[in-house]
Amino acid sequence: MMREERIQRLPVVVSALVALALAVIPLPALLDALRPDFLVLVVFYWSIESPRAGGLALAFFSGLALDVINGVVLGQHALALTLITAWAIHLRLRLRVFSILSQSLTIFMLLTLYQFILFWVDGATGNPVVNFGRWLAPVVGGAIWPLVSGILSRFRER
Amino acid sequence: MPAGSIGNSPPMVAFRSTDSSGRTSGLLLRCVLYSLLALGLIIVDKRYDHLGKIRRWLSFVAYPVQVAVASPFEGWHWFRESVTTRDTLRADNERLEAQLRVAQFRLQRYEALEAESQRLRALRDATVGVTDRFIIGDIMDVDLDAFRERVLVDKGASQGVFVGQAVLDAGGVFGQVARVEQYTSEVILLSDPAHAIPVQINRTGLRTVAVGTGDTGRLKLPYLPTSADVVVGDLLVTSGLGGGFPPGYPVGTVSSVKRDPAQSLADVDVRPAAALDRSRELMFVWLKPSATLTASAAASPAAPPNPAPAPARPPAATARSAPSSAKAPAKAEARASGPSASALHARAPGAAPPAHKASGP
Numbered sequence: 001m002m003r004e005e006r007i008q009r010l011p012v013v014v015s016a017l018v019a020l021a022l023a024v025i026p027l028p029a030l031l032d033a034l035r036p037d038f039l040v041l042v043v044f045y046w047s048i049e050s051p052r053a054g055g056l057a058l059a060f061f062s063g064l065a066l067d068v069i070n071g072v073v074l075g076q077h078a079l080a081l082t083l084i085t086a087w088a089i090h091l092r093l094r095l096r097v098f099s100i101l102s103q104s105l106t107i108f109m110l111l112t113l114y115q116f117i118l119f120w121v122d123g124a125t126g127n128p129v130v131n132f133g134r135w136l137a138p139v140v141g142g143a144i145w146p147l148v149s150g151i152l153s154r155f156r157e158r
Numbered sequence: 159m160p161a162g163s164i165g166n167s168p169p170m171v172a173f174r175s176t177d178s179s180g181r182t183s184g185l186l187l188r189c190v191l192y193s194l195l196a197l198g199l200i201i202v203d204k205r206y207d208h209l210g211k212i213r214r215w216l217s218f219v220a221y222p223v224q225v226a227v228a229s230p231f232e233g234w235h236w237f238r239e240s241v242t243t244r245d246t247l248r249a250d251n252e253r254l255e256a257q258l259r260v261a262q263f264r265l266q267r268y269e270a271l272e273a274e275s276q277r278l279r280a281l282r283d284a285t286v287g288v289t290d291r292f293i294i295g296d297i298m299d300v301d302l303d304a305f306r307e308r309v310l311v312d313k314g315a316s317q318g319v320f321v322g323q324a325v326l327d328a329g330g331v332f333g334q335v336a337r338v339e340q341y342t343s344e345v346i347l348l349s350d351p352a353h354a355i356p357v358q359i360n361r362t363g364l365r366t367v368a369v370g371t372g373d374t375g376r377l378k379l380p381y382l383p384t385s386a387d388v389v390v391g392d393l394l395v396t397s398g399l400g401g402g403f404p405p406g407y408p409v410g411t412v413s414s415v416k417r418d419p420a421q422s423l424a425d426v427d428v429r430p431a432a433a434l435d436r437s438r439e440l441m442f443v444w445l446k447p448s449a450t451l452t453a454s455a456a457a458s459p460a461a462p463p464n465p466a467p468a469p470a471r472p473p474a475a476t477a478r479s480a481p482s483s484a485k486a487p488a489k490a491e492a493r494a495s496g497p498s499a500s501a502l503h504a505r506a507p508g509a510a511p512p513a514h515k516a517s518g519p
Binding site: 056075089125 | 185189192202204216217219220226301302303305306344351352
């Protein structure tokens with residue numbers, strides 16, 4: 001058990017850093033609005049596969065990193081990511097036996113909730129972003145979930 | 159794993175049995191703990207200013223990621239610049255020299271005009287801050303929040319950049335510094351929906367506030383009455399009210415004016431003068447505050463000295479006798495009584511700005 005955990009730290013950290021970089025990599029304006037929350041998908045993957053490697057600590061600190069790198073109020077992404085990751089961990093055994101389509105739909109639902117929490121914190125802290133574009137990210141995130149989980153499982157087996 | 163092979167209940171049973179050692183409640187407990195921690199962070203960050211140090215410390219972690227993301231793009235720019243042909247360089251050189259000639263020609267007149275303006279202002283005892291010095295910063299190729307108009311620039315606290323500092327580009331006012339880290343700073347663009355800048359119509363001297371729309375190519379003037387003297391093509395310059403921006407820099411030109419008789423306010427759109435979506439180099443400006451500005455700002459922060467470029471009243475008016483100065487406050491009261499009179503007060507900028515103009519950023 002200990003050995004397995006030690007082996008699994010590195011891929012988690014590396015994939016989280018890559019996802020963090022993908023979150024701020026410059027894209028054309030059209031694609032920028034469609035940019036999925038890569039880091040959220042990565043945190044989901046590790047939390048569903050092995051909550052010991054992922055889990056709430058990973059979610060909290062990934063959220064904090066997103067707050068810092070996006071320059072928004074500290075704790076916003078941390079709160080949203082913690083709450084939905086807790087739900088994902090709660091659902092994880094069911095998620096694993098879902099077909100890939102049902103998995104995508106569930107991820108889409110969780111991502112929508114994530115955007116909603118961000119939206120709510122934006123409004124509560126006094127700088128609301130009233131742009132319909134932000135609700136597109138969960139759709140794209142749900143759509144690329146099979147791809148992300150495929151790549152990460154390949155990455156984990158190596 | 160086929161989807162239909164397991165029904166609804168076995169996963170639940172499995173879930174309970176594997177986590178029977180208190181992990182379900184542990185999950186809930188930790189979720190609540192982390193959420194409270196995050197909520198606390200949000201409240202402390204929003205309400206108080208104690209998190210600056212933590213944020214700066216955390217930004218040391220974020221900085222390598224930002225640099226790593228930006229460097230391939232920087233490298234590509236560098237590569238493209240280094241492989242430009244001789245012909246392109248010569249064409250560029252000729253174009254730039256022509257531009258420089260025009261600019262220098264204008265500058266000759268400008269310096270004489272500035273000296274004259276300073277003399278006249280000194281007579282009126284209302285010298286405003288002028289640009290003291292500036293540094294150039296490069297926009298880093300890092301996308302911040304897609305739905306806010308902000309950019310990351312490679313100059314920070316170590317270069318002396320401060321929050322609220324005015325940022326210009328070659329065309330005009332670009333925005334202001336919203337947040338400062340050690341080596342980077344975040345600039346909020348004029349077009350951010352949360353940004354407002356005190357401006358003045360160059361032709362008439364009418365003062366108002368330009369607010370961002372979230373659309374990079376458009377600002378709006380939401381506080382102009384339908385009777386205001388504004389036409390398409392009017393140049394807007396910074397008024398310098400509030401002291402954040404240096405006065406007299408171009409902000410944009412009026413691109414459309416819609417007057418609905420049923421509304422009391424006109425619907426005015428402005429095209430920004432700065433290339434908000436194309437600039438790569440920005441200027442951070444330090445203002446040299448004059449003695450009168452700081453003194454009157456300390457006395458009443460809501461009423462900074464009036465920076466109207468074309469004084470309607472001749473400088474000799476200050477030397478006039480008591481009756482005319484007693485008339486001025488009465489006029490000011492008459493102006494404050496009705497909103498439709500705001501076209502008037504632009505022409506007679508002797509008194510403090512009316513209260514609704516001071517509701518800027």
